[in-house]
Amino acid sequence: MHKTSRPGLSRRSILLSTATLFIAGATGARARTIAGSLPWEPNAGNPLTPVKLGPWEFFTGDEGRAMEALADRIIPPDPQTPGGKDAGCAVFVDRQLAGPYGRQDGLYIRPPFKAGAKNQGHQMEAGPGQQYRQGLAALDRACKSKYAGKPFAELSDSEKDIVLNGIESGDFQLEGTDGKSFFEQAIRDVQMGFFADPIYGGNRDMVAWKMIGFPGARYNYLDWVNRHNERFPLPPVGMTGRAEWTPQTR
Amino acid sequence: MARRLPKKDVVIIGLGWTGSIMAQELTDEGLDVIAIERGPWRDTPTDFPPSYMQDELRYRVRHELFLRPDQLTFTFRNKMDQTALPIRSWGAFMPPNGVGGGGVHWNAEMWRFLPSDFVLKSHLTERYGKSFMPEDMTIQDWGITFDDIEPFYDRFEHLCGTSGTAGNLKGQIQEGGNPFEGPRSRPYPTPAQPQPFSQTLFAKAARELGYKPFPQPSGNLSTAYTNPLGLRMGPCTYCGFCEWFGCGNYSKASPQTTILPVLVRKSNFTAQDNSEVVRINVDRSGKHATGVTFVDSSGEEWEQQADLVILSAYTMFNVQLLLHSKIGQPYDPIANSGVIGRNYTHQTTSTVNGFFNNKKFNFNPFIASGSIGMCIDEFNGDNFDHGPHGFVGGAYMGQVQTGARPIESTLTPPGTPKWGASWKSAVRDNYLSTVKPGTGVHGSFYAYRDNYLDLDPEYKDRLGRPLMRITMDLHENEVKQNRFMTDKFAEIIKAMGADQLAKHYRTAPYDNTEYQTTHLNGGAIMGTDPKTSAINRYLQNWDVSNLFVLGASAFPQNAGYNPTLTVGALAYWAADAIRNRYLKNPGPLVDA
Incomplete structure (x- = not known):
């Protein structure tokens, strides 16, 4: 003992x-x-405990709608693979923002907060939660004023892409927030949710892993290390098993 | 007031690779040893089970196994005239935390340094003349030679079961190994790992270009192995979750798989976890350490007295603890005086990604170990004539892809949009046919007068102590070196048959937000002169002779190789000096 x-x-x-x-x-x-x-x-x-489907934990209803619309333009649906919304990427971002990441747990957030060079890293007191709150609200405000009162989620796909291309290039400014860096952050997080283990709420039924051919959280490729230029035949597994073994209710 | 614990023979600060090696050696000597570790105890079945270790988000992106900056971080600036700002979340490097240290989540790339690396300054001066080196470059000789350290390289390789192909056996060049390595006394304990498709293709292309490719020496084992302590390791299963992750398969060399199960059973060993040493205490003479003060997780202070103090934390924490304990003169770059914080270096890395025709190439890039790879060493150290090129230093380069975890490994060819339908189809079309060689170019990083560590004047940690300040930039020599190396590397990737290349040169200014490696070095360097080094050739502090400082903080500058094998070998070298010389006659092993 x-x-x-x-x-x-x-x-x-x-x-x-x-x-x-x-x-x-x-x-x-x-x-x-x-x-x-x-x-x-x-x-x-x-x-870990798997993310449970259900009401938003961080977003308001409006924020959630904007986030789902954003996820579906960052990763649009196509005939083979669902888009960001149906893959659960907005749920992923919501649960991440409601958890340690959104709260900046473990990061050094002591003052003073000073502007620095880009290569000195993030220096603001505001964390990702606040950035999303400000960014999504500013996106809806800007869309409403340009498109006759319609928030981002109610625009057509081509209108959404015009807005997002404008934000990316800096031609379309969001009021009170850095739209370009907010969108960069959203791209990063949505794509992260698409490729992370489904236990986190995105990559539902491992759609992203099936799309690219990643076999998932497998543990043993000893029989395959010497088989060169041959497609690995098995479907992906996640930490909670294969999609068909663990049907999720939603 | 700190409460005092019963005195021990030895107190070890930090139970990673070097702390574990030293604890094992000194308990064998019969000494009563306590190791104090800032982070938690971790072990294979409890903390790295394969049922949930393959989680890229948790362990890679969110840094689960690493130190949290709110516990301790650093400030950073490029130049002395800038204001340093705190590193609020990790970027360029990832400090370890917890039992096993970086040995838990490393890739286990087991490189020896070249014989010339240990006598770098005299070697380069002799070959090229003093004026060939930049004036502010402060490289030094180590005070030891390759021949001194070779038996200890061998010991650490055999502790770990290292898989590889010898390139130079007692002076005889061996087919299939690295012909540039220094003479080794024995072959590797286990054969090299078999190589997946893209690594094999890299070797073929390199061979056709006239190079001599060889398998990267690996601490992920090709076969089962029983190490000299009787601990048994299993063959690696190429799961592709090695770097950033603990191994659930007892296949990666770590303190957990190679030392701790034996060490913890010894009656003369105790560990204290979740307890941070905040000070090494010295007596009034300033020449003798009396032990350490540590803070437990409830904030309570304790004093652990000991006859011998081993400082074996990560590079940065070694230097910081010396500064906080006021041991050794802090380095002053203006006066060029003092030693603590001097010659701080990193690793000059870069990569080239290759995009191949997916109709012809399917790499299954997720099949990998942390130290899989085929490499060439023609351009490392001084293996080639630098005369025409106007820089010193070098790199190994290779296809060393450690897996294809999809958050990080869904690359698209240059010019692809960052989002939308064309991004999505490019990801789909390229994932299985992209070569993404982690740190494909792994270059040296030499020391300069204005790259250093000291205490920050403004920012404090959770205990109210000043953060340590990093002043670090890339100098022209390393930028030139990297441009040369990256171009050479790109030629090989191209020759593999890539349709498109994405070259990522390492450029100035040094960027603290982009991960490079965790190979930080220097700040408490070894050497022959107490005016320019913190410790002597046995890693013994020049001022306090019952204090030994292990780890890469001892490197006078960094070579073009991963540091851990040299770090482990130096720990065995120091342990040997303590066991065979110091304990017989405690005091300075080298006259200052």
């Missing part, structure tokens, strides 16, 4: 720290003294 005495550590505090881990993640762990054997505890690595 490993000893759990000093500094200030009892078996009880280790049990408490396990519960804490679920809330605080890796940074919430408590100090322990380890001697005599390897300390094995159930769920020390904190396995």
Whole structure:
């Protein structure tokens, strides 16, 4: 048995720290003294809980509609593969913003906040949550004023693309926010949701992995390392298994 | 007031590769050892199970296994006249945290440095003359030679079960290996890993261009292996989740797979996790360390006294702890005096992506290990005449693609829009037929007078201590070097049959937002002169003789190779000096 005495550590505090881990993640762990054997505890690595479908957790209804419309222009549907909306990319972004990423957990957010060179990295106090809130609102405002009161989600696909091309080139300005960097961020996050494991809400039924030919969270290619220039035949698996094994209700 | 714990023989700061090696060696010597680790204990079955380790978002993008900047970060600027700003989220490098350190989530690329790398300054001066090097370049000799360190390279390679093909066995050049390597005393313990399609194609193209390609030496094993401590490792399964991830298969060399199960059972070893050492304490003379002060996760301070202090954290934390403990004179780039923070370096990396016809080429790029790859070494170190080229230093280059995790590996050819229907179809058409060689060009990074580390005047950490400040830029020599190397590399990718190339040169200014490698070096360098080095050739601090500082902070400058094998070899070298010399007669092993 490993000893759990000093500094200030009892078996009880280790049990408490396990519960804490679920809330605080890796940074919430408590100090322990380890001697005599390897300390094995159930769920020390904190396995994930799959994202559940349901109401938005971060977005308002308007923001959610704008985000889904944005996801479907960044990744448009085609006959073979669904677009960003049906692939769950807006759900992915919503759950990410509602979680540690949106809250900037673990990042250094102490003042003073000063503008710096681009290669010194992000220096603003506002995190991704605030950027999305401002960006989506500014996008809808700009669209409403240009297209007779219609928010982004209600524009035609070609109107949406005109707006997004304008934002990308800097010709179409969003008021009160840096539209270009907001759109860059949205592209990054939507595409990330498309290619991440479906456990996070995007890449529903592994549509993105099927599209590109990525076999997913597979673990053993020993039989394949020497088979050159031959298409790997098996369908993708995610952390929760294959799509047809784990039908999701939605 | 810190509470005092019972005195130990040895306190080890940081339980990564070097801390684990040193703990194993000194407990073998019968000493009572405690290791204090800032992060959590981690182990294969509990923390890296294959059931959920293959998660690119969690481990690569969100940095699950790494230090969080809110716990400790640095400030950064390119030049001395700029204001340094805090690194709020990681970019150019990813500091490790927790038991096993970077050894958990590294790729396990097991390179030896060249014999000339250890005597760099004298070698280059002799071959090209002093004036060939830029005036502000501050390269130094290491104070040891390749022959000194070779037995310890060998020990670390055999601890890890390294898979590779020898290129120089006791002076005899071997077919299929790296003909430029220094003479090795034994072959690799296990044969080289088999290579997937694109790596094989790279080797063929390189051979046709007249180079001598060889498999990258790998700490992901080709076969099962039992190491000298009796620990058994399994063959790698090429899952493609190695870099940034822990291995769930006991196939990647790490402290967890090669040392810790033996070490933790010893009655004279104790570890303390989630506890950060904040100070090395010295007595009034300033010449003798009395132990360390650490803070546990509740914020409580503890004092651990010991006769011998081993500083074995990551490069940056070694230097920072020396500065916070006021051990050694801080480096001053203007006066060119002092040693702590001097000769801070990184790695000059770049890559070339190749886009191939998907009707002819299917690479299955997701089949890979962290250190898979075919490489050439013709342009590394001083393996070629630099005279006509106007720079010094070099790189190995190769198709070293470590997988094709789709968030990072869905590349599109130059000119493709960033979003929309044509982006989507380009991703679909290119994923299986793109060559994306991680750090395809892996170059040296030499030291300069104005690249250094000191304490930031403004920003503080969670405990109120000044952050360490990085002043770092790319100099003309490295930019030239990289342009030459990247072009040479592109010729080989082209010869593989690529339709389109995307060359990504490394250019100035040094960009702290783009990941390069975590190969940060220097700041507490080894050498022969206490005026220009922090530690002697045995990694013993010049001022405090019962303090040894391990890790890449000892590198006077960085060679064109991954640093870990040299880091591990130096730890064995220092352990050997402690066991066979220091313990018999504690005190300075080299007269200052």
